[in-house]
Amino acid sequence: MSRKKPFLIRRLKKAVAPILERHDLKVVPSTRLVDFYLHEYESYEQYRDVQTFYNKQKIKNVWADEKTLRLIGEKLSARKPGEKLKGLCHGSRNGFEQACFIEAFGFDVIGTDISDTATQFPHSVQWDFHDRNEEWVGAFDFVYTNSHDQSWNPRQAFATWLEQLKDDGLMVIEHTNSHGPSEASQMDPFGVRPTVFPYVMCEWFGHSISIEVLKTRKGNVDLDTWLFFIAKTPLERMALDTANA
Numbered sequence: 012m013s014r015k016k017p018f019l020i021r022r023l024k025k026a027v028a029p030i031l032e033r034h035d036l037k038v039v040p041s042t043r044l045v046d047f048y049l050h051e052y053e054s055y056e057q058y059r060d061v062q063t064f065y066n067k068q069k070i071k072n073v074w075a076d077e078k079t080l081r082l083i084g085e086k087l088s089a090r091k092p093g094e095k096l097k098g099l100c101h102g103s104r105n106g107f108e109q110a111c112f113i114e115a116f117g118f119d120v121i122g123t124d125i126s127d128t129a130t131q132f133p134h135s136v137q138w139d140f141h142d143r144n145e146e147w148v149g150a151f152d153f154v155y156t157n158s159h160d161q162s163w164n165p166r167q168a169f170a171t172w173l174e175q176l177k178d179d180g181l182m183v184i185e186h187t188n189s190h191g192p193s194e195a196s197q198m199d200p201f202g203v204r205p206t207v208f209p210y211v212m213c214e215w216f217g218h219s220i221s222i223e224v225l226k227t228r229k230g231n232v233d234l235d236t237w238l239f240f241i242a243k244t245p246l247e248r249m250a251l252d253t254a255n256a
Contacts, residue, residue: 046207048192049165050200058163058200059125059139065198066104066126073107074157075185077115078230080108083183083238084116086225087153090181095119099151099175101140101168102158106132112155141168147175157185160199166215173220173243184208184239187229205237212241219244 052058087096096118100108103122112118113134123129123138130137138144140156141164154172162168172182186205188194195202203211209222223240 045192046204047211048195048202050163050195050197052163052197052200055163061197062161063126066124066128070105070128073105073231075108075111076229076231077111079185079227079236079238080111081115082225082227083155083185084112084118086240087118087181087183088116090179091152094152096152097150098153098155099123099147099172101154101156101172102161103135104128104158106135108155108157109134141171143171143174149175149177151175151180152177153181153183155183155185157190159184159186160190160195160201162201165201169212169215173216173241176243178243180243182239182241184241186237186239187234189234205235208237208239212239 052061087098096116098109098112098118098120100112100120100122102124103109104124104126105128106122109120109122110133112120120134122132122135123140124135125137125139127137129135140158141162154175156172159165159168169182176182186208188205190199190202191204192202209224212220212222221242221244223242225238225240227236227238228234229236
């Protein structure tokens with residue numbers, strides 16, 4: 012795109028806006044009009060480098076909040092009273108999520124991040140959450156993330172995470188309007204509306220999963236959050252057993 016083009020577009024929007032306003036219309040980004048958006052990178056290397064760059068820029072930031080994590084932890088504990096649950100937190104940046112689960116509930120939890128900064132934090136490992144780790148297959152009571160919007164291939168990522176669950180495990184996705192198409196970018200490539208997310212999952216995984224939805228409010232920002240508790244159905248477990256036979 013030439014340097015003149017963005018300038019001309021801004022001038023055009025400014026000129027057209029008053030006319031549209033008379034008819035209760037306005038110009039909005041195209042991502043505001045879709046239910047699903049996925050940014051395309053030139054290469055995997057570009058994706059990895061972009062994610063690592065922004066990880067380091069935001070290393071002290073925390074999107075997760077204790078209120079929501081405690082709600083999740085209580086629900087997980089209620090399913091297996093008295094058990095020490097084993098969990099995996101993907102895209103955990105500075106390790107806040109696993110630290111909260113460990114301190115509040117005594118869970119055995121590790122976190123992952125694609126950036127080399129993961130090695131600086133307790134219970135964290137450097138790992139691309141799209142990739143299969145043989146040691147993690149079928150090993151966890153739960154997999155949690157709020158970083159699925161950082162996936163360049165969300166279908167692959169979700170499939171990998173489902174595979175990491177025990178037969179009776181849960182994948183927990185924390186989703187807000189900030190994970191929607193209008194917020195998607197090179198930094199956060201995947202965006203889907205909260206009300207559309209379960210339909211996307213059913214399109215990708217069909218009857219091999221079941222989804223429970225819990226809507227609440229985040230404790231650190233003024234946002235609704237949708238918690239999706241996703242379980243593998245017997246059909247999915249059968250498929251995994253067949254594939255691993």
